[in-house]
Amino acid sequence: MKAIVYTETGDPSVLTAVDRPVADPGTGEVRVRLAVAGVNPTDWKSRTGAGPGQKPAFDEVVPGQDGAGVVDAVGPEVAGLGVGDRVWLLLAQHQRPTGTAAEYTVVPSDRVVRLPDDVSFDLGASLGVPAVTAHRALTVAEDGPDRLHPGALSGKTVLVAGGAGAVGHAAIQLARWAGGTVITTVSGPEKGTLATAAGAHHVVNYRTEDAASRIREIAPDGVDLIVEVAPAQNAELNVAVAAPRASIAIYANNGGDAVTLDIRPSMVGNLRYQFVLLYTVGTAALEAAKHDVANAVAAGALPVGEEHGLPLHRYTLDRTADAHAAVENGATGKVLVDIASI
Numbered sequence: 485m486k487a488i489v490y491t492e493t494g495d496p497s498v499l500t501a502v503d504r505p506v507a508d509p510g511t512g513e514v515r516v517r518l519a520v521a522g523v524n525p526t527d528w529k530s531r532t533g534a535g536p537g538q539k540p541a542f543d544e545v546v547p548g549q550d551g552a553g554v555v556d557a558v559g560p561e562v563a564g565l566g567v568g569d570r571v572w573l574l575l576a577q578h579q580r581p582t583g584t585a586a587e588y589t590v591v592p593s594d595r596v597v598r599l600p601d602d603v604s605f606d607l608g609a610s611l612g613v614p615a616v617t618a619h620r621a622l623t624v625a626e627d628g629p630d631r632l633h634p635g636a637l638s639g640k641t642v643l644v645a646g647g648a649g650a651v652g653h654a655a656i657q658l659a660r661w662a663g664g665t666v667i668t669t670v671s672g673p674e675k676g677t678l679a680t681a682a683g684a685h686h687v688v689n690y691r692t693e694d695a696a697s698r699i700r701e702i703a704p705d706g707v708d709l710i711v712e713v714a715p716a717q718n719a720e721l722n723v724a725v726a727a728p729r730a731s732i733a734i735y736a737n738n739g740g741d742a743v744t745l746d747i748r749p750s751m752v753g754n755l756r757y758q759f760v761l762l763y764t765v766g767t768a769a770l771e772a773a774k775h776d777v778a779n780a781v782a783a784g785a786l787p788v789g790e791e792h793g794l795p796l797h798r799y800t801l802d803r804t805a806d807a808h809a810a811v812e813n814g815a816t817g818k819v820l821v822d823i824a825s826i
Contacts, residue, residue, distance in 0.1 A: 487586035488804040489544045493533030496805035496812070499547070499585075507582070507590045509559035514593050516571060520609040521584040521821040522550035523804075524650070525736070528812045530577075541581075547804075548584030549577050552599060552608025554826050562593045570599040572608035574616055574774070578763055584609075585804050587823055597774050600782055605826070606796060610650070610788045610818045611777060613762060618654035619773035620765055621711040621733035622662070624758040628709060628731065629662070632776040634783075637664030641703045643725065644668040646713040647679035647687070650818050651735060653794045654786065655711040656682040658777075661785035664709075667702055669695055669718075675816065682793030696724040706730060716740030723749045735760040794818050 485506045490498040509515045527547045533540065552572040555565055565571070576591045577583030599608045622642065623629060629636040642659040646652045647668030659666045660683040668684040670676045676687040688698045699707065699721075706727030712718060715732075717739035722732050723746060732755060745757075762770070780786050788794045795817030799807040804821055811819050 485587040486801060487546050488801065489546050490531055490540065491544050492536075493531060493538045493540060494536040495532070496528075496808045498531065499805040499808065501802050504586070506588050509557050509590050511560045512562060512593055513559040513590050514555050514562055514565055514596055515557040515588055515590045516551070516553045516573065516596065517556045517588055517826065518551045518553040518584055518586065518823045519605040519826040520552050521548050521823060522609040522612055523807045523811050523819040523821060524549060524613040525811055526613060528808045531808065544581060545577070546582045546584075546586050546589070547577060547808075548586075549573075549575050550609055550612030551576060551584030551589070552605040553824075555596070556588070565593055565596060565598075570601060570605075570608075571596045572599050572611050573597075574612040574770075575762060585801065585821065587801075597778055603781055606820060607781065607786065607788050609820055610794065611781070611786070614650040614818075615654040615658070615777045615786065616762055616770065616773040617651050617735050617760060618658050618711065619776055620760050620762070620769055621651075621655060621735055621758075622659055622709060623769075623772070624733050624756070624760075625709050625731035626729050626756055631772055632658055632662045633779065634661065635663045637662040640708040641665045641667065641706075641727075642709045642711065643699065643707040644684070644711045645718055646670070646738070647682065647684055648675035648793070648816055649713060650794065652679070652711065652713065653682045656684050656793070657786050658780060659709075660684075661780050661783065665703075667699055667707065678790070678793040678795070678816070680793070681791060696721055699725040703727075709733070711735070714739035715743045719743050719745055723753070723755070726753055726755050729754045729756070731756040731758055733758045733760050788818060790817070796820055798822055
């Protein structure tokens with residue numbers, strides 16, 4: 485099979501196209517023939533590591549956590565999945581050398597979720613890290629739900645920072661599906677158009693408006709949940725607009741690696757800061773997210789494409805390095821790698 489690998493950390497040039505044998509699934513595993521892979525910031529950050537020229541955790545790594553395709557082999561002790569099933573993957577390369585930048589990948593069956601026949605592989609490959617991260621961010625509030633379904637966020641106001649990004653897009657869609665009122669902040673009108681297409685009720689351009697005043701105008705009692713991509717630059721804004729007992733779910737470090745918090749207003753508001761990383765989020769949270777995201781997909785609540793607020797940028801498998809570079813350089817939307825027509 486064709487695969488993209490790296491044997492040392494570095495820039496996208498360390499990614500190399502190779503031919504490798506197709507592996508058989510072991511106990512509790514399935515093999516998936518991939519149609520489309522999704523590329524996320526975690527992929528290039530893992531490839532970059534702490535610096536160039538270092539050895540990764542495995543002698544050779546096929547990058548990629550997300551993808552969609554068809555099960556083509558099933559190992560022993562696998563229930564609920566069979567050959568021919570259309571599926572999407574999450575955390576395919578977590579603690580493993582083989583991810584989704586290949587024609588086939590072998591993964592534990594609990595990282596495989598059925599994809600309805602009427603749902604595209606593009607959508608399936610766009611789920612994984614963004615949708616599961618968004619689910620976690622929306623289910624950590626003290627006064628909020630721990631599962632998402634229609635009505636779960638009724639009466640709640642959600643602020644999504646960076647609504648034009650992949651996680652922001654998924655958070656808008658999931659919150660809207662769950663009945664929340666969604667406010668999002670963006671850096672310009674083009675991204676505002678995308679956030680509106682995703683389903684945001686209110687869009688605030690933080691470069692041309694006083695974001696805190698505008699958000700308080702929309703939500704006089706404050707916002708209940710904040711899905712945060714840039715905690716360093718938004719720390720003051722978050723405290724200014726948070727309702728009592730609000731949760732600020734931080735899933736990225738855009739804008740800086742260190743956050744300075746004014747303790748007193750956070751304490752007075754009983755604010756909760758929840759950091760989110762899928763690799764350590766725990767089995768219960770992942771299982772809940774898989775179930776709820778699958779229900780949202782089946783309900784048609786998570787469409788992708790520019791008309792739905794998430795432009796798709798496509799690359800062939802042999803241009804995976806370019807796909808990584810696009811994500812690293814801040815492409816707006818979702819970067820996909822086309823692998824096979826299935």
